[in-house]
Amino acid sequence: MFSNALLAWYDKNKRHLPWRISPSNPYYTWLSEIMLQQTTVVTVIPYFDKFVEKWPTIQCLAAASLDEILVEWQGLGYYSRARNLCQCAKLLAEHFPVTEEELSKLPGVGPYTAAAIASIAFGQKAAAVDGNVVRVLSRYFAITTVNPAKDVKEKLLPLLPEKRCGDFTQGLMELGALICRPKSPLCSACPLQQDCGAYALRKMEDFPQMAPKQKLPTRYTTAFILKRDDGAILLRKRPPQGLLGGMMEVPTTPWEEIPHEKKGRRVRHTFTHFHLEVDVCPHKDIRAFEGIWVMPQDLKKYALPTLMKKILKGE
DNA sequence: TGTCCACGTCT
DNA sequence: AAGACGTGGAC
Numbered sequence A: 001m002f003s004n005a006l007l008a009w010y011d012k013n014k015r016h017l018p019w020r021i022s023p024s025n026p027y028y029t030w031l032s033e034i035m036l037q038q039t040t041v042v043t044v045i046p047y048f049d050k051f052v053e054k055w056p057t058i059q060c061l062a063a064a065s066l067d068e069i070l071v072e073w074q075g076l077g078y079y080s081r082a083r084n085l086c087q088c089a090k091l092l093a094e095h096f097p098v099t100e101e102e103l104s105k106l107p108g109v110g111p112y113t114a115a116a117i118a119s120i121a122f123g124q125k126a127a128a129v130d131g132n133v134v135r136v137l138s139r140y141f142a143i144t145t146v147n148p149a150k151d152v153k154e155k156l157l158p159l160l161p162e163k164r165c166g167d168f169t170q171g172l173m174e175l176g177a178l179i180c181r182p183k184s185p186l187c188s189a190c191p192l193q194q195d196c197g198a199y200a201l202r203k204m205e206d207f208p209q210m211a212p213k214q215k216l217p218t219r220y221t222t223a224f225i226l227k228r229d230d231g232a233i234l235l236r237k238r239p240p241q242g243l244l245g246g247m248m249e250v251p252t253t254p255w256e257e258i259p260h261e262k263k264g265r266r267v268r269h270t271f272t273h274f275h276l277e278v279d280v281c282p283h284k285d286i287r288a289f290e291g292i293w294v295m296p297q298d299l300k301k302y303a304l305p306t307l308m309k310k311i312l313k314g315e
Numbered sequence B: 001t002g003t004c005c006a007c008g009t010c011t
Numbered sequence C: 001a002a003g004a005c006g007t008g009g010a011c
Helices: A002-013 A026-036 A041-054 A058-062 A066-073 A082-092 A111-122 A131-140 A147-158 A163-177 A195-202 A298-299 A305-311
Strands: A218-226 A233-237 A265-270 A275-283 A291-296
Touching: A002 A163, A026 A041, A026 A058, A026 A082, A026 A111, A041 A066, A066 A082, A082 A233, A111 A163, A131 A147, A131 A163, A131 A195, A218 A233, A218 A305, A265 A305, A275 A305, A291 A298
Parallel strands: A218 A275
Antiparallel strands: A233 A291, A265 A275
8 A cells, every 4th residue: 555655664764854853843844845945955954953043933033034034044045935934934923824725825835835734744634746746656657748747636635644644745755855766766675666657667767757948048247346445345235026036246237148258257157047157347436336335254144145155255 | 068856936 | 827036966
């Protein structure tokens, strides 16, 4: 039986992650699930530890400002998650919903995260479909439709056990992360091998069937380092929405698909939907832009995305 | 070097 | 419904 085999495997093989505590802590579950969106476990662990050390409860986090949260979130990416987290904390401190339907109304909580929290934190029967689950089940059922996420959810629902639904959800994702990996899956160690459709065909890596990705365009900009005589550097805050919203930056020219002449150091960075090539130049006129002046040793007090850390490296 | 992970959510 | 939205590490 699917769920028994999976649960037995999970009991033996689960990783001991900082948010996997018993009894479950809904704050930990929610915070870790937001951080884990599009982000690997190894990357998330140090951020999660920092957050719960600084803000041990949802009430503590609810009292934090967005700027404080962005400073701790810097480097984790998808900064809209931090903006939604800040809003969401204030709601959750008042009332933490228990059902999938209510949870999915929260900012930053979509169908996957709502089901994950409902099952993991509250033991509800909810089908959480993330990339791991899509991979495991599209292989198990040898699903040949392109972008099979929807089919996977329908197949998953009747497999959910009455008891231990949270462990079942985590077990499925854990199996995807450790055994049913995108490349070179470890089928000999898999509790589902016997009934796996893709394994029967020996075509594991042909699933899931994904639409081909388009190639990323490159954009170009010049970034200006403005340095005062006392060593302070000019930073400014980006608009609250959109790319790197609410994060700090050095001034740049508009980011366009027109290559710039190389005058200074070159920095390359890839975003979700484009590459960026930056020409980093000192700027003589310290009055050329508005912003705040920050001493190099104080840069860590500000929320800087990785792109800006690369640009400021050595300053 | 370039591609993939990475369906997750919002608009 | 399709595009916006980061990052780093594996291969």
